[in-house]
Amino acid sequence: MTAIVDTGQQPPDTTTTFTHQRRGRWIDRWEPDNERFWKSGADRTAKKNLLFSVFAENLGFSIWVLWASVVTGMGAAGFAFLDGLGKGNPTAVSNALLLTSIPTLVGSTLRIPYTFAIPRFGGRAFTVFSAAMLLIPTLGLIYFVNQPGTPMWVFVVLAALSGFGGGNFSSSMANISFFFPDGKKGAALGINAAGGNLGVAQTQLLVPLLITLGTHLTAKDAAGYRFGITLSVLVWIPFILAAAFGALRYMDSLSTAKSDGRSYKPALTNRHTWVMAFLYIGTFGSFIGFSFAFPTLIKANFPDLANIGWITTLGNLAFLGALVGSFSRPFGGWLSDKLGGGANITIMVFGGMAVAVALIMAALEMKSFPLYLLAFLMLFVLAGIGNGSTYRMIPSIFSAESKKYASEHGMEPPEAAASAKRQAGAAIGVIGAVGAFGGFVLQQALRLSNTHFGTMAPAFWAYAVAFLVMAGVTWWFYSRTSFAVGRVPSLAYANI
Template structure:
């Protein structure tokens, strides 16, 4: 019941909701109504969350698939990647170009995918976005068996894999409509974690399947082509299940509306752009290094190929995305206790140190030091993802309260407006942050081309992380809350 009904003791006019397993259009959805939620709304929301997590996990899996596939394509007979395991600069550059392309496309799709849910419905668009994953998977499975295929064809397929990155925004937007305010954070956290784990999952499973394929055939180019084909086609049945599950069991909320006005106001708020810059450093690092990590290990430590079990496990590259995914919730939790801005400064300082340790590992040719330093970087980027996301609603809420106090506005209305603007800003910040993964990989590629070394790129990263720490302090920690120096925005009637 609503608060007004509970206070008067009158019966709610809202019909009791009936949960159904089969998907449908929901013409009325009121999750914040306790009677509505407990009578069946809760079961329907959880049902949609389960299928959403499954589809989003596959989206991340296909998005990151090129990060692992490129490490075996040279051995499969593709000359433009030959010598990657020996650090060939041209092969390393081409590999980073192929792994960074999906990152850029996925980032670009995040905003339009967010608006697609209210327009097409969660059920139809989840099925569509899952079906789009069949194009890059089946295309790669076909063309990888034609060694004469030019690189530009694979660039197109890598770009199409970027559709998996857009799935994150549509999935998050869809689930946000299903849950009440008090449970939305946990539901979105589960949804995001399920997607992020797809990165580690792919980087663990693909090398195993490629190794299995070469053992079934032979350890020659044809064997590697078979192994890559096997590692790609294994996702097809799961994609088909995701499509069927979405069409059969997911629901669409007819009353879900895109909040275009809040998006426009969020775009004019300087905090949106400051936080986008900071999120490039956290999420951009997580996704960029996740895509590039298998290539970096293979190029910098070719002797690992002599250790069978390590190469079978993809040179342990999956550990990076794994620890980064699990550390993200910790970042939000600890930020609740010490403050998001303070935690973010610590994160950027630690990431700069991790970059120095990575260079030390390269100089000493020590794979254990290199791996530990990278895992530290991944853990910190995950914590930073949580702490920066925690900062966004706090910033908008503090600014709204200040504006309301100065202009005599109702604090409740101002807080509601801030919440909507923060939600819109998160979509923009997420898209720009993901594009940071592309910039990071391009910096590695250009450093390798121009200096035949990764060190200049890592020095640049360390410097950038320190700049981001300084920006965080300057904007949010110089006083108890630095929004007082930011021009106020129109929070009324948003």
């Protein structure tokens, strides 16, 4: 008989600790809110997935906004439908705005299905797929930009395919939200969102530099510009391959990542979902729409900048808009927390955006590029702050609604909080998609105004009026004493 010796040591509690499965496998047990589980290695796994998610999402945004810079060089590359863009040719300007708005439309449309793809296919597999999809519009552009006789509709199709990069945002955000505990979701998703948004600025900085480099390496003729555009697109290919390989090799999928389809019906029938979607058109829609249109607007309105070599090389400084808008976004959330909610901040943002539009119009009247640039930077900063403050309002609104419902129907407070959290998560997907679609509407308004009136002034003044209306809507629904949106930091677990 074998003696049993009591060593006084307890066997390891494998029910509350994290054991990483072989790479490429689904993780069947994931309990990030269990502190012991989180600290036993789950935190490192979550951060690793966040790292590769940021990399892939950043490239998605980069390819999504690629056309905003490429169109400014295609006229010189020999494509007649964009010839004269630098001289304000109305047809060329309208065609350029069409090519820059199509990716916005596709990207916003894909946001909702891409969110549901994570529970269906897994974060690892879908990140590989969504990154690899970026090869189609980039390789297609490299080929067709070197075929001078290519008709415009081919480039419209390629621009639409680049919209897949905009859909990557939603799948990436949905995937990362499952990895982190509630107390850390906000920071993780903020990092993920910022990494993606910065892709807009980096593309608008690098692409003009590479186009200029390409023309200097060859000649400043149509062939030289085609080579420059080819170089500016080709540079992304190795990074796309690296993102797909990195996701395949190092990312994980969670079996516990399940979509809460039941929460979508109450979220979709809640009027506040659609009120906030309307407001988000004014903030995120403005950020995306003007980010895509800004290079074209500068080139069309200030053609003399082409005589200043270093400004042209830096894309007429268009990258500064997306840059300041990306960095100001967290400030909106911080201000909202400090001042007791996002509604009052959002009202001030919309008022400031209307003033910024008036300054843009004054700059065009005075033909002052410095004032034009400063006014647009003001608009981008405010849009970024508004992105943060409107996002900050969403969980607070649904919390207030759920508390009201709970008091009327005898629901327990914990149950009400859980319901608010689920509905806010469902609403965020809808609000984000509608907000991004606003970027398409904004650019189409510019294009149609330019086509029918020969000037974009009517569209800009319409934006100013819309911003004031949005300020009024925010006050009416969320700043009056009948419905004051308070602070609910514990529910601010997602980002748009």
